[in-house]
Amino acid sequence: QKEVEQNxxxxxVPEGAIASLNCTxxxxxxxxxxxxRQYSGKSPELIMFIYSNGDKEDxxxxxxxxxxxxxxxxxxRDSQPSDSATYLxxxxxxxxxYIPTFGRGTSxxxxx
Amino acid sequence: xxxxxxxxxxxxxxxxxxxxLECVQDMDHENMFWYRQDPGLGLRxxxxxxxxxxxxxxxxxxxxxxxxxKKERFSLILESASTNQTSMYLCASKPGPLHGELFFGEGSRxxxx
Numbered sequence: 001q002k003e004v005e006q007n008x009x010x011x012x013v014p015e016g017a018i019a020s021l022n023c024t025x026x027x028x029x030x031x032x033x034x035x036x037r038q039y040s041g042k043s044p045e046l047i048m049f050i051y052s053n054g055d056k057e058d059x060x061x062x063x064x065x066x067x068x069x070x071x072x073x074x075x076x077r078d079s080q081p082s083d084s085a086t087y088l089x090x091x092x093x094x095x096x097x098y099i100p101t102f103g104r105g106t107s108x109x110x111x112x
Numbered sequence: 113x114x115x116x117x118x119x120x121x122x123x124x125x126x127x128x129x130x131x132x133l134e135c136v137q138d139m140d141h142e143n144m145f146w147y148r149q150d151p152g153l154g155l156r157x158x159x160x161x162x163x164x165x166x167x168x169x170x171x172x173x174x175x176x177x178x179x180x181x182k183k184e185r186f187s188l189i190l191e192s193a194s195t196n197q198t199s200m201y202l203c204a205s206k207p208g209p210l211h212g213e214l215f216f217g218e219g220s221r222x223x224x225x
Contacts, residue, residue, distance in 0.1 A: 008152075032212035043202055043216040044155075088155070092212035097162075099145075100212055104154035 002027045004091050006103035013110055019076040021106050023089030026070070027096075033065055033072045034090040034100060044088055048074060079110040115139070116217035118203050124223045131190040133220050135203030141215070142208045144186035146170075146178065148199040149219075155202065161186055162209065193224045 003026040013019045021035075032051055036044035050056045050063040050072065062075040072091075076083055086107050090100035119134035137144065145160040147170075157170030159178040167178050175197060179187045186205075190197055200221050204214040 034212060034214075043219045044214075045216070046213055049213060090212075090214075097209055098206075098212045099157070099160065100214060102155040104152065 002030075002091070002093075002096065002101045004089055004101050004103035006087075006089050006106045008104060008106060010107040010109050013079050013108070015079060015081060015110055015112050017079050017110075019079045019083065019108055019110065021074040021076075021087050021089075021108065023072045023074075023091075023103055024070055025072070025089075025091045025101075027091065027093055027101075028067075028070065029095050030067075030070075030091045030093045032092040032098065032100075033063070034092070035061075035063060035072075035074045036088040036090060036102075038086045038088060038105065040085075076108075079108075081110050081112055084108055084110050116203055116205055116215050118201075118217040118220045120220050121218060122221050122223075124225065125193050126225050127194060129193050129224075131193050131222065131224075133188040133190075133201055133203075133222070135186045135188070135217055136184050137186075137205040137215070138184065139205070139207070139215075140183065141205035142183070143206045143211075144180065145204040145206075145214065146176075146186065146188045147202045147204065148172070149202055150199050158188065190222075193222075195224050198222060198224045 035048040038044040048063040086105040089103040203217040
């Protein structure tokens with residue numbers, strides 16, 4: 001059973017701070033890693049994906065991947081109240097036909 | 113932009129009723145999926161389809177069936193709704209087997225009384 005683990009939170013950070021969201025996965029063959037943001041009552045939307053070890057930056061978001069440690073993280077710089085949402089980590093592999101397995105999500109609260 | 117449209121945002125049904133949830137995508141994606149999402153349990157895969165008339169069971173297929181007669185349309189069927197099927201149902205699609213990124217519909221919140 002492929003597992004993707006996230007701390008459910010809530011993670012509470014002040015406005016302007018860096019929010020760090022973490023995810024571990026069990027399948028060493030995993031090749032694709034995704035972060036989705038889900039606002040309350042809405043569907044998930046993709047915000048980042050990463051395939052290679054290291055960092056990938058997109059605006060205020062940075063995804064970090066360490067395949068040896070089976071760990072992927074999402075950093076949100078200069079956090080804003082509008083970033084308050086649940087963040088879902090998803091992992092896919094060719095062995096699983098690239099069908100993502102989702103973590104249960106981490107709730108982020110950015111307070112003014 | 114990819115658009116995945118779910119026919120009903122909110123439904124209320126009675127135990128034993130047959131329920132159809134419809135999903136249409138407009139980007140010629142090969143793969144389509146049905147998930148349910150419950151508090152504390154995350155997203156769980158019910159069924160998916162690689163192509164027209166093809167379907168595969170996901171992690172929790174019991175009590176559900178699906179239909180994919182056209183590439184753009186993927187329907188989820190609850191043959192006899194039960195209260196434990198009260199949930200948020202999310203349809204998603206992706207371009208093909210080598211892609212992992214999913215595009216989600218807005219969701220259908222089903223309540224079974």
